[in-house]
Amino acid sequence: MKSIVSIQDLSKTYDSGFRALKSINLDIKDGEIFALLGPNGAGKTTLISIICGIVTASQGTVTVNGFDNITAYRQTRELIGLVPQELTLGAFETVWNTIRFSRGLFGKKKDNTYLEQLLKDLSLFDKKDSELRELSGGMKRRVLIAKALSHQPKIIFLDEPTAGVDVELRKDMWNIVRRLRDSGVTIILTTHYIEEAEEIADRIGIISNGELLLVEDKRTLMHNLGKKQLIIELKESVSSLQQELTDYDLVLSEEGDQLIYTYDSMSDNAGITDLLQTIKMVGLELKDLHINKSSLEDIFVDLVKEDQMRTERVEVKV
Amino acid sequence: MNIQGIKVIYYQEMLRAWETLFQTLASPVISTCLYFIVFGSAIGSRIQSIDGVSYGLFIVPGLTMLSLLTQSIANASFGIFFPKFTGSIYEIHSAPISFFEIIIGFVGAAASKSLIIGIVILITASFFVDLQIAHPIWMATFLILTCISFSLFGFIIGLWANDFEKLQVIPLLVITPLVFLGGSFYSINMLPPFWQTVTLFNPVVYLISGFRWSFFEVSDVSVGVSLAVILGFLFVCIAIVGWMFKTGYRVKQ
Ligand SMILES: Nc1ncnc2c1ncn2[C@@H]1O[C@H](COP(=O)(O)OP(=O)(O)OP(=O)(O)O)[C@@H](O)[C@H]1O
Numbered sequence: 001m002k003s004i005v006s007i008q009d010l011s012k013t014y015d016s017g018f019r020a021l022k023s024i025n026l027d028i029k030d031g032e033i034f035a036l037l038g039p040n041g042a043g044k045t046t047l048i049s050i051i052c053g054i055v056t057a058s059q060g061t062v063t064v065n066g067f068d069n070i071t072a073y074r075q076t077r078e079l080i081g082l083v084p085q086e087l088t089l090g091a092f093e094t095v096w097n098t099i100r101f102s103r104g105l106f107g108k109k110k111d112n113t114y115l116e117q118l119l120k121d122l123s124l125f126d127k128k129d130s131e132l133r134e135l136s137g138g139m140k141r142r143v144l145i146a147k148a149l150s151h152q153p154k155i156i157f158l159d160e161p162t163a164g165v166d167v168e169l170r171k172d173m174w175n176i177v178r179r180l181r182d183s184g185v186t187i188i189l190t191t192h193y194i195e196e197a198e199e200i201a202d203r204i205g206i207i208s209n210g211e212l213l214l215v216e217d218k219r220t221l222m223h224n225l226g227k228k229q230l231i232i233e234l235k236e237s238v239s240s241l242q243q244e245l246t247d248y249d250l251v252l253s254e255e256g257d258q259l260i261y262t263y264d265s266m267s268d269n270a271g272i273t274d275l276l277q278t279i280k281m282v283g284l285e286l287k288d289l290h291i292n293k294s295s296l297e298d299i300f301v302d303l304v305k306e307d308q309m310r311t312e313r314v315e316v317k318v
Numbered sequence: 319m320n321i322q323g324i325k326v327i328y329y330q331e332m333l334r335a336w337e338t339l340f341q342t343l344a345s346p347v348i349s350t351c352l353y354f355i356v357f358g359s360a361i362g363s364r365i366q367s368i369d370g371v372s373y374g375l376f377i378v379p380g381l382t383m384l385s386l387l388t389q390s391i392a393n394a395s396f397g398i399f400f401p402k403f404t405g406s407i408y409e410i411h412s413a414p415i416s417f418f419e420i421i422i423g424f425v426g427a428a429a430s431k432s433l434i435i436g437i438v439i440l441i442t443a444s445f446f447v448d449l450q451i452a453h454p455i456w457m458a459t460f461l462i463l464t465c466i467s468f469s470l471f472g473f474i475i476g477l478w479a480n481d482f483e484k485l486q487v488i489p490l491l492v493i494t495p496l497v498f499l500g501g502s503f504y505s506i507n508m509l510p511p512f513w514q515t516v517t518l519f520n521p522v523v524y525l526i527s528g529f530r531w532s533f534f535e536v537s538d539v540s541v542g543v544s545l546a547v548i549l550g551f552l553f554v555c556i557a558i559v560g561w562m563f564k565t566g567y568r569v570k571q
């Protein structure tokens with residue numbers, strides 16, 4: 001698939017002297033959902049802001065659909081819609097006027113039919129004539145989405161779209177994202193939550209301390225690294241495994257009161273039912289069962305921790 | 319050229335004035351009336367005519383300029399400051415619109431508003447005095463150039479200010495004194511010679527003098543100098559805006 005956004009050797013040092021991005025290289029494929037995962041202060045917003053033209057890069061280039069985002073900013077920016085992280089909206093305009101403003105600002109002729117449909121899709125139509133300051137946080141977020149979509153962009157950036165959003169709106173949001181993707185729009189979103197990236201993204205990038213630590217197809221990532229563990233607690237400890245159980249990929253804990261079963265989280269139940277039946281058959285009694293959380297989180301935590309430790313070490317040396 | 323973009327910025331700014339139409343027009347109209355009652359009638363009746371122009375008539379151009387300057391600066395600075403304050407400016411930064419086009423939208427709207435206010439003030443004044451305009455084209459030129467250059471100046475203040483205090487400080491501490499000491503209410507010939515010389519460093523003197531000349535053909539300084547000063551001020555503002563854009567000063571991180 002051809003890449004729609006291409007980032008080369010991108011660095012950003014803020015006026016304060018802080019290095020927020022360190023030589024980022026990244027290609028976003030046309031039509032994919034890309035999740036940028038990273039802790040607070042990792043540089044996600046900075047990266048997005050540079051691509052969109054809000055912050056100027058200190059070094060490196062960004063091309064969007066083959067155009068340089070500085071020398072050909074008109075061509076790149078009209079393709080992009082941005083939903084910012086903060087609820088940055090005016091106060092006294094009405095919802096309707098503000099989305100008409102956004103559409104015009106991006107150089108598009110007015111199209112009330114499209115905008116009305118957009119408001120309906122986002123359940124905002126009945127708020128059409130309300131002033132922005134009268135809206136709740138969730139509604140404001142919907143307005144920001146409407147503004148970003150008002151000029152029918154080919155690429156959408158969602159900067160932490162689920163922050164401060166209830167379950168309902170989150171579900172709506174993912175529906176909108178999937179529908180946009182189906183219509184050929186490329187989506188780049190940032191998040192702190194691994195489950196979110198797992199749920200929606202095609203590819204995942206992990207960023208920490210201004211460095212891109214890993215970019216991988218979600219399936220490959222989950223397949224290679226995404227093992228899950230089922231922990232089976234036994235009522236009474238055993239000293240060794242029964243013959244029937246040795247066929248499974250099982251490990252007995254040191255105290256002999258836990259069986260640990262590791263399996264690939266991408267395959268459906270991975271023989272868990274079988275295993276549980278066998279356990280019952282050999283006469284072991286269960287006290288409790290639990291699953292160790294998606295180990296993508298562990299990878300993430302490991303990667304980020306490792307990176308932070310490395311940075312600290314460098315800082316100590318300096 | 320992103321014509322749609324310019325149009326929506328202009329329209330949005332005008333809409334803001336339209337929605338607060340009463341405040342937008344009432345405050346300059348009421349203050350003009352008050353000035354006329356106090357200076358024109360109460361005090362003015364005891365003042366001899368200046369250069370053959372009755373005092374009530376003499377203060378009209380200065381009063382108009384006073385409102386024009388403060389309104390242009392207030393409108394334009396607030397127009398760009400508020401989106402910065404709420405953060406909604408991100409959208410303008412991320413849009414396919416040039417800095418030049420953004421300025422046309424914001425400054426054009428602010429200048430249009432002041433122009434309308436200026437005309438309304440002149441109409442109000444004509445109810446108090448018998449207003450004659452000797453050189454209508456010069457009058458319009460001064461009016462329009464003042465609206466544009468001071469709106470541009472206001473835009474610069476709005477970009478520069480990063481809190482409400484800074485937004486107020488220049489209009490309050492610089493513009494108002496300059497206008498009051500700029501011969502709105504007197505001819506600088508009435509001052510002692512020393513103060514006359516000092517006054518010549520005040521650019522507003524040239525503005526008011528030129529504008530007054532277009533009505534009554536009386537002026538403190540020659541009209542050509544007045545025109546040069548206002549054009550000079552406009553170019554200084556353009557240069558500052560150009561520099562801000564080039565270096566990104568207070569515009570982008
Ligand atoms: N204008 C600025 N001046 C100086 N430093 C800044 C500025 N904006 C951001 N930073 C710093 O750059 C780093 C990256 O910030 P950024 O907002 O990109 O992080 P983020 O990954 O979006 O974090 P979060 O998940 O909290 O939104 C942070 O350490 C932040 O303090």
Ligand SMILES: [Mg+2]
Nearest residue numbers: 044045085159
């Ligand atoms: Mg952020």
